[in-house]
Amino acid sequence: MSNNDPASQVSNSQSNANLITDVPSITSTNKNSVSHNLLQSDRSQPSIYSNYQASLTERIGFLLESDIFADVTFNVGEGSSSRRFRAHKLILAISSPVFSAMFYGTIKCEDCISITDCKPDAFRILLQFAYKNELAVGEVQLALDVLYAARKYSMRLLEDECFVYLCGNVSFDSVFAVKEAAEKYQLPALESICKEYIEDHSHDVLKFHYPYLNRDTLLQFIQNDRLNIKELDLFQIIVDWADQECERLQLESSDESKRQLLEPLLPHIRFPTMTAADFADHVVPTEILSTCEIAQILTYISTTDKAQVPIGKVTFPTNKRIVKYSTATVVAGTAGPTPDSTTGIQASSSSSQAAFNFDRRSRGFHRSKKRSRNR
Template sequence: MSHSFPNAEDPAHDWQMSKDYLQDCTRHILQNRMFTDCQFKVQAKSSPMQFFEAHRLILTIASPVFEKMFYGIMAEKNQPIVVEDIEPEVFKALLEYIYTGDINLESSDYYYELYYAAKKYMLPFLQKKCIIVIQENINTTNACKGYEFAELFEESSLMEYCLEVISRRTENVLSEANLKDIKLNTIITILDQDCLNVRSEMTLFNAVTICAKNNNKDKDTKPLNERGKHQSLLREALQKIRFLIMTPKEFAEGPALSDLLTKFEKFDILMNISSPASTVAMPSGFSTSTTSRKMYNDCWGRGYYNRY
């Protein structure tokens, strides 16, 4: 890598004189690749490879990870430094934040990955900024995805916010298009909520069915332990469905036609729906609740639809 130095005889040599703040200077040397002494080769699976030049000292000041990378016992000797788990556009945004304090990303979806990059390089202030943007952009389309992200990185406030959106707009959130790649664990968490805005428990049963189908793709190629875990989670989800608040017609036209329940379970459930005084017991572990879930406004007050 060649080092770039300004020409002392160039009239633009005194470029620092036109800058009001130190960050204006660091922005200038980043954009013009001046005095650079390290290089990153960034290539995620979905994007073409890009190279980025930077300054060891500036990165070290910003991050203890970069400090160990450049000046620690196991200092990185190779040039360029290879980065394979971050998209080039996101890595560029990471550098720009370190040098300027600004974040420039075209899509709010990139903030999930920028958060990951900030966590990887131990930049807590950037993590906080990413969480703010992610939360501001949570809606019915991505609430489940946002919840899973927050759970993975133990961001409790974002988890709570996503569950709030899910509880308020449950019917929209649990549409088939929004459940692509959503885990059964997330559906189980939703089923644990007593306050959900659903017209019928069938909405929740359909969500379980969709996720079971999505999670069951390529099941024959999955290890036995993963298949076993999937079945265990599916059973747990089904046991949280409040079948007893369904009408006989709803059950007959929905769950009774599904292959998620055995014929014995279908019979036992239908007997209990049709006749509350039935001596037939519900299948072991299944919900015996006959209470409909509360509408969200009954739990937390009225007027919330104005916000979403």
Template sequence: MAGSDSWLLNRRLTDKFGDLVNREEKSDIKFAFPGSSKVIYGHKLILSVGSPVFDAMFYGPVKETTDTINIPDIIPEAFLELVRFIYSERVQLTIDNVVEVKYAAKKYLVPQLEHPCDVYMKECLKVDTVCSLMNLCYSFRYDESVNQCLEFISANTTAVLRQDNFKSLHYELLKAVLELDPVTYTTELEMFEAAIQWAECKCLEEELEPSPENIRTTLGDAIYLIHYGALTMEEYASFVSPTRIIPPELSIEIFEILGTKQQSLKQGMIFHFPESVLKARGKAGPVKKRFKSTRAISQREVEMKCQEVSE
């Protein structure tokens, strides 16, 4: 046997198939990615065994006749991990590719790959990575994973608010964080300051001056999610009011109510902050789940998936 074929000897089958990952030799299909010069080589038979979508694509009644398939919606690094898993049941996950690998697993109906992705995402729930991960999960509408991220943030709110990548959160995720009931002690002043820093960052990204008016516009309804009733008169007067972010009519109302609250507390009375100013805790409820659990896939669904991939 030629020396170049020595990799075939005395090895497990999965190891041998693993060596064929993205190997041009003996390949009969390749995948291209619009906007990227990268190409991934594959073998139709192996891919079809691992994915009913690939099987329909290569051997079904509407099979592809070209030797190059364009993949417009998955980054090459994530698609390569899908191929690697089909060939060898191994996967190399990172914080940057895990969400797209899970997306690829769903699209090509490889549910066995979704589990290691879910496990890895839970391992990535750390103070310095949770915001980046939550952004990605939100982009791909993985609501269950978004909820897991929010639960982690609720337990580590102060530390997460101090991370630079907090400023990169999608707007809807910022609002979700502001609506949390932190498990750890986090003041509403910290929430307010984090929201202002987020808005300042967004203004700079849009090449806008971070003026009070622009910050107020950028925050939109999120500005009303801060529980101003939990602040003291001194905190509001010293740190919130000087920013001129709060609309004047609301700021006057807050001053009046905080004054009444302070007087009531001095007299030992129970003070109830008005609903118009209080943040509606838990108003949004859990993020609605859009994905169902894995189940048996019908032939019709496989054909529809194949058609989606081909379009």
């Protein structure tokens, strides 16, 4: 065995006094192989070799966890929340064309890379997916952050997994964020699921989000014919929104100020569909409507034959919204519509999950090697 042999050098590393004659001879009676002795001679061997039964995937995953042989460093995030990750250029390059161009293209990057537009937790999951082909996200916001990172580095399979997760985990507190991402990344199937979820759980979605909505978004919301919310509840929510807007804009919270803020919204509130008691007890006392408008609406409500009311006599919409389910309190991440006592319609499952399942069947989007890109 030559002194230039790396294996021989490992064997001789224990002592400078070791001679080539110290290497055990290979005979049929020798209990241990030469290779075994060579490995045993160096106690600094990484534990990656301790489990000889580990699969290739497990060994590659160990590289990420242990940092051994790492040849690139990422500093991800900003300030005190930033984190440092060690990785391997080759593993990342075969997972992403962007990383391939960065490390092996004509313009090579440094061995230490700063990334400020990705969240550390999201980048950690991206690395885990590249090494282990696993996606472990426990919340929607994290999935959205991972989706952004996957888009940035063109990791299409990771994008698909994020898409699947988001389709099945829309909830009243996250639906607007998911819808915004669906519009940004042009994912019409996901956008459709969000729209239907908003319609089916309008009361809970509005109650949670109205403090953060601008008037244009609120207007778009109440123009929808398919809101699952009582008209009186919808009116009370926009009045609460006006109160908050007065405070935000440092306006006097007067009836006049609120009326001015609500001017574009009021024509879309279907006052004529309320009961006379609800309108008289809850709407009139707010003094948002004028005396003329109040008289007009009460006259319409009290008229038995609505068909006889001349067109244009009432300036507010007189048709009821198309409501599939009665308003029910929804726990984040779940959807539990109840039968509507007035329509008798029973919902068997969450509409978002139903739409998601339909989309998977119709578009063939499933967890397989061949995936449809028409999302």
